[in-house]
Amino acid sequence: MKKLSTLQLxxxxxxxxxxxxxxxxxxxxxxxxLTDKLITxxxxxxxxxxxxxxxxxxxxxxxxxxxxxxxxxxLSYSERIRLSPTFQQFKKEYELNVESFRGMVNDVVERNxxxxxxxxxxxxxxxxxxxxxxxxxxxxxxxxxxxxxSTFTHCLNVGLIANMFATWLKWSPEDxxxxxxxxxxxxxxxxxxPYTIISKPGKLSAEEYAQxxxxxxxxxxxxxxxxxxxxxxxxxxxxxxRCDGTGYPMRLVNKQIDPFAKVIAIADVYDAMTASRVYRGxxxxxxxxxxxxxxxxxxxxxxxxxxxxxxVVNSYIQNRCRLSDGRxxxxxxxNREKLSRPFVQVGDEYLNLADxxxxxxxxLL
Ligand SMILES: [Fe+2]
Ligand SMILES: [Fe+2]
Numbered sequence: 194m195k196k197l198s199t200l201q202l203x204x205x206x207x208x209x210x211x212x213x214x215x216x217x218x219x220x221x222x223x224x225x226x227l228t229d230k231l232i233t234x235x236x237x238x239x240x241x242x243x244x245x246x247x248x249x250x251x252x253x254x255x256x257x258x259x260x261x262x263x264x265x266x267x268l269s270y271s272e273r274i275r276l277s278p279t280f281q282q283f284k285k286e287y288e289l290n291v292e293s294f295r296g297m298v299n300d301v302v303e304r305n306x307x308x309x310x311x312x313x314x315x316x317x318x319x320x321x322x323x324x325x326x327x328x329x330x331x332x333x334x335x336x337x338x339x340x341x342x343s344t345f346t347h348c349l350n351v352g353l354i355a356n357m358f359a360t361w362l363k364w365s366p367e368d369x370x371x372x373x374x375x376x377x378x379x380x381x382x383x384x385x386x387p388y389t390i391i392s393k394p395g396k397l398s399a400e401e402y403a404q405x406x407x408x409x410x411x412x413x414x415x416x417x418x419x420x421x422x423x424x425x426x427x428x429x430x431x432x433x434x435r436c437d438g439t440g441y442p443m444r445l446v447n448k449q450i451d452p453f454a455k456v457i458a459i460a461d462v463y464d465a466m467t468a469s470r471v472y473r474g475x476x477x478x479x480x481x482x483x484x485x486x487x488x489x490x491x492x493x494x495x496x497x498x499x500x501x502x503x504x505v506v507n508s509y510i511q512n513r514c515r516l517s518d519g520r521x522x523x524x525x526x527x528n529r530e531k532l533s534r535p536f537v538q539v540g541d542e543y544l545n546l547a548d549x550x551x552x553x554x555x556x557l558l
Contacts, residue, residue, distance in 0.1 A: 196244050196396035202232045207246040214238045214439060233476060233484055236465040237492075239433060241405065242397045270512075270557040271474055274336050279324065283333050286323040287349070290316050294377070295345045301419065302384045308419045314374055317352050330357055331505065335467050335475035344383045344391065347464060352376030354460040361504045362456070362497065374421065375428035375453045376460055382412025382429060409433055409442050427451035432458050435492040447494070455494040459501055462493075478505055479514075479554035483533035502532045509535075513558040517551065521558060 194209040204227055212221040212235070220238050221231060235243065274280050293316055300306035324330040334350050355376035359369040383391060386408055390401045412429035431454035434440035436447040466481045482502050489498055506527045514537065515521050522539035534546035534553065546552050
């Protein structure tokens with residue numbers, strides 16, 4: 194048996210010890226064979242490490258698995274995005290921004306320098322402007338990640354996703370700016386957790402795990418000394434709280450959670466779930482939506498989550514896709530009853546994917 198970080202898991206591994214959530218709810222039972230969906234589900238519950246069987250077959254076959262996903266015969270949806278000039282421009286801005294963000298935040302954490310929120314925000318808005326269309330940002334963020342899960346890129350991603358999300362919620366321009374800052378700084382407390390723990394690929398002891406779970410409180414305390422909006426403070430403190438009371442550190446329930454923190458919670462978990470894994474590229478958004486539909490509505494603000502998912506689906510209308518049975522088609526319309534199963538045209542046939550138990554959108558083309 195060995196303990197692995199969720200980033201190291203690959204489908205086919207067998208769970209060696211049952212995985213429980215923070216509130217002792219069973220997430221995966223011992224003996225379960227991992228699938229892509231189950232691995233992604235662990236992010237939804239904020240699980241960092243699990244134990245898997247130490248057998249030959251459980252050894253991750255990284256190169257083969259990665260090749261199978263990333264080297265299709267013709268250009269994939271991701272590859273087309275990566276080759277576009279807009280993406281190249283976005284990438285340049287993004288990389289510049291991560292560096293200046295890293296410098297500014299390190300100054301705050303290490304030398305207690307006053308944070309210039311205006312500059313922080315302006316830099317991030319420039320990244321958004323370079324991405325032009327809004328859903329473009331989501332797609333581009335997914336393609337920015339080459340297994341880089343550093344706290345800085347994650348925070349920048351969450352800031353950019355939250356910015357777009359708040360415009361979908363029709364928040365005022367000031368609130369859109371505030372929620373962007375909330376995203377940028379939500380995990381600042383993680384920078385106080387020793388890097389050796391954050392980046393540790395293998396086993397995390399109970400104490401190390403407990404230290405990671407302190408990051409909302411340390412982030413809040415750190416930001417108390419800064420001139421920031423109260424929603425920024427609350428987002429750092431409450432982004433791991435869940436509406437059903439199963440989150441941490443204070444196990445708040447729906448009404449007690451700051452609305453900005455609720456938006457950040459969704460942007461945060463979406464960023465984690467769509468990230469590339471060692472065995473595959475970024476996850477198809479429809480798979481992420483399916484997981485949210487199955488388990489997200491008790492945990493996240495229902496109204497916010499519906500708005501978020503509907504907009505994500507909406508942005509793929511008219512997009513070509515591959516279905517789970519291998520057929521190709523065009524996404525025609527959002528299915529409000531079941532957002533992960535849109536209406537799709539395949540040849541002359543019009544399919545409501547919700548009518549089929551096992552027919553899903555498996556890739557965007
Ligand atoms: Fe966090
Ligand atoms: Fe986060």
